Amino acid sequence: xxxxxxxxxxxxxxxxxxxxxxxxxxxxxxxxxxxxxxxxxxxxxxxxxxxxxxxxxxxxxxxxxxxxxxxxxxxxxxxxxxxxxxxxxxxxxxxxxxxxxxxxxxxxxxxxxxxxxxxxxxxxxxxxxxxxxxxxxxxxxxxxxxxxxxxxxxxxxxxxxxxxxxxxxxxxxxxxxxxxxxxxxxxxxxxxxxxxxxxxxxxxxxxxxxxxxxxxxxxxxxxxxxxxxxxxxxxxxxxxxxxxxxxxxxxxxxxxxxxxxxxxxxxxxxxxxxxxxxxxxxxxxxxxxxxxxxxxxxxxxxxxxxxxxxxxxxxxxxxxxxxxxxxxxxxxxxxxxxxxxxxxxxxxxxxxxxxxxxxxxxxxxxxxxxxxxxxxxxxxxxxxxxxxxxxxxxxxxxxxxxxxxxxxxxxxxxxxxxxxxxxxxxxx
Numbered sequence: 001x002x003x004x005x006x007x008x009x010x011x012x013x014x015x016x017x018x019x020x021x022x023x024x025x026x027x028x029x030x031x032x033x034x035x036x037x038x039x040x041x042x043x044x045x046x047x048x049x050x051x052x053x054x055x056x057x058x059x060x061x062x063x064x065x066x067x068x069x070x071x072x073x074x075x076x077x078x079x080x081x082x083x084x085x086x087x088x089x090x091x092x093x094x095x096x097x098x099x100x101x102x103x104x105x106x107x108x109x110x111x112x113x114x115x116x117x118x119x120x121x122x123x124x125x126x127x128x129x130x131x132x133x134x135x136x137x138x139x140x141x142x143x144x145x146x147x148x149x150x151x152x153x154x155x156x157x158x159x160x161x162x163x164x165x166x167x168x169x170x171x172x173x174x175x176x177x178x179x180x181x182x183x184x185x186x187x188x189x190x191x192x193x194x195x196x197x198x199x200x201x202x203x204x205x206x207x208x209x210x211x212x213x214x215x216x217x218x219x220x221x222x223x224x225x226x227x228x229x230x231x232x233x234x235x236x237x238x239x240x241x242x243x244x245x246x247x248x249x250x251x252x253x254x255x256x257x258x259x260x261x262x263x264x265x266x267x268x269x270x271x272x273x274x275x276x277x278x279x280x281x282x283x284x285x286x287x288x289x290x291x292x293x294x295x296x297x298x299x300x301x302x303x304x305x306x307x308x309x310x311x312x313x314x315x316x317x318x319x320x321x322x323x324x325x326x327x328x329x330x331x332x333x334x335x336x337x338x339x340x341x342x343x344x345x346x347x348x349x350x351x352x353x354x355x356x357x358x359x360x361x362x363x364x365x366x367x368x369x370x371x372x373x374x375x376x377x378x379x380x381x382x383x384x385x386x387x388x389x390x391x392x393x394x395x396x397x398x399x400x401x402x403x404x405x406x407x408x409x410x411x412x413x414x415x416x417x418x419x420x421x422x423x424x425x426x427x428x
Contacts, residue, residue, distance in 0.1 A: 011110065012380040012393040015408055018114035019391060020384045024211055025125040027201065028168050029364035030417070033388035034082070037372040044083070044369060048417075050076030050243065050251060053284065053329040071325045076243035078251040080415040082367045086121055087409035088113040113408065121412070123215040126170065128414040129364055130217055130355055131271030132249075133422040134297035134315050135160070136346050140353040142427030144171055145178035150205045153358035153425040160420045161285055166361035168201070169210040169425075175356065176203070176212045183210065208358070220352045224266035224304070225345035230276060231259035231309060236318040236336035239327050249416040252332075253299055254317035258343060261304035268312050272298045273346040273424075278338070282321050282331045294318075294333045295346075297419070315419055355424035363421035368412045 020026060034044060052073045057064045090109055137152040144150060150169060157167070176183060183203035201209040237254050245251040261268070275293035283290050296314040304310045321331035347353055368389040373379055377396030384390060395406045 009380050009382075012382050012391065012408075015110055015114050015393065016382040016384055016391045018111055019118050019408075019410075020386050022115045022118035023121060023387070024118075024201075024213060024215075025122045026387045028170070028211065028359070028361070029125065029129070029366055029414075030361055031366045031368060031387045031389065033368045033370075033390075037370050044081065044367065045248075046080045046082075046367065047077050047245075048080060048365075050078055052076075055287075055325050055329045071329070072240075074240050074243050074326050074330075076251055077245055078415075078417065079245045079248045080365060080367050080413075080417075081248045082369055082411060082413045084124075084413045085371065085409050085411045086117060086124070087407055088117045089405060089407040117408065117410070119215060121410075122213065123217060125364070125366065125414045126213070126215055126357070127217040128416065129170075129357055129359060129422060130424065131219055131297070132363065132416045132419050133357075133424050134273060134295045134419060135422075136273045136295060136355065136424040136426075138426035138428050140347040140355065140426050141351075143178055144175040144356055144425065144427055146428070147182050147205060149425065149427045150208065150210075150358065152428065153423045154206060154208065156423045157358065157360065157421065159283070159290060160423075161283075162360050162421050167208045168357075168359055168361065169205070169208050170216060170357040170359075171210055171212055172216055172354065172356065173212050173214060176210075179203075179205070216354055216356065218352045218354050219271050220269065221272055221345065221347050221349055222267035222269040222301075223350045224261045224268065225272075225274075225347070225349045228258055228260040228274075228343040228345070230337045230339065230341040230343065231257045233339040234336055236320045236323075236333075238324070239317075239319045239330040242317040242319070243330075250299065250313070252317050252319075252330075253313055253315040255311050256296075256314050257309065257311055259307075259309045259340075260343075261308045261310055263308050264304060264306055266304035266308060266310070268298055268302045268310060270298050270301050274298075275344050276337045277342040277344075278335065279318065279341070280334045282334045284321065284329060284331045287321070287328070289334050353426070355426060358423050358425055360418075360421040363416070363418055365415050365417045366412055367415055368410070371409055371411050 052075055054071055135156050201211050203210045242252050273295050279294050281290040281292050281294040299313040302310045302312045316332040319327050319330050319332045321328045370390050371392040374394050379394045381390050381392045391410050393408050397404045
């Protein structure tokens with residue numbers, strides 16, 4: 001049976017519609033589509049500017065004497081990449097059986113393929129988000145069952161200077177059951193209801209829309225979380241040295257030397273959160289300590305060397321207030337840790353947790369691009385209407401075997417834009 005252009009466009013349009021109506025993460029973070037086409041050889045790296053900050057001076061009976069000069073301006077930067085494609089495939093027979101719109105809507109194969117693709121991308125985006133933040137509120141093993149469990153995350157985000165608006169919460173279905181009457185259903189006209197087909201944002205707490213999903217990933221701590229210390233004093237850094245991201249997601253991060261791991265097998269996992277004794281968080285807007293130990297998150301897995309030492313990359317970098325105007329304007333802590341300062345991890349060793357999320361929409365940026373139109377076979381590319389992305393259908397045959405096959409692909413990568421705009425939450 002010959003597949004016409006009209007038929008292939010019909011199937012591709014239907015697949016795209018089913019896919020985006022089941023992509024619950026579509027309204028969670030920002031999406032950005034870049035111009036041009038992406039093939040199997042050319043990924044994409046984008047460098048985005050991070051705005052500078054300044055110290056405000058206050059002078060009585062006159063203006064501040066600037067004989068010594070004005071404050072330096074330091075622009076930071078973050079790197080975003082596009083290097084992932086996601087796809088599903090099916091047999092030719094499933095495709096040619098669809099002859100009209102009614103067949104397309106009824107096709108169980110098409111519907112199942114679109115749903116599986118959406119669910120996998122949901123899980124991928126949430127995996128990126130779930131370990132991005134250095135802030136983790138509550139007890140890691142506990143679920144969410146009260147108003148306060150959710151609002152502790154809101155409080156932390158506000159303390160980080162995140163403006164109101166575009167907050168979203170991501171919880172489990174068990175949390176929805178435990179919250180009970182605390183969850184207020186969204187009214188039907190709300191765009192969160194009308195734009196999301198599979199559950200999606202279906203309730204509010206504290207005027208924050210909530211997404212309940214089975215796609216929240218788990219996180220497992222490394223096997224060493226006790227007896228770990230800082231090794232070496234004065235490991236703070238100047239903001240100018242950490243302002244430009246050397247790799248994807250590394251803005252305002254630094255390496256930290258630690259000791260006390262098991263000699264050759266001790267591990268620290270990416271996403272682990274810890275505090276350091278006597279290193280307190282600094283509010284560079286109010287220019288005062290928050291009176292809370294600064295939480296750090298590990299950005300890459302690390303394993304101990306033969307003596308139990310390791311070097312880990314952490315966020316945020318330790319920029320100490322008072323060491324210069326630029327450092328004070330971008331300060332993250334009140335003091336650098338002393339040599340042998342104790343490190344305290346959140347959670348137990350080798351233990352698996354499922355953190356819930358509260359995030360501002362600007363915390364992540366999902367970067368997309370059109371996949372190149374193939375030179376062989378029959379293909380269609382459809383732009384999605386609810387997010388700036390496109391799905392490509394490609395149908396081809398193998399001469400030697402007579403096999404016919406169809407595939408649907410989309411190019412996107414989830415990038416961390418601002419780790420301070422997201423917080424992990426668990427029950428108190």
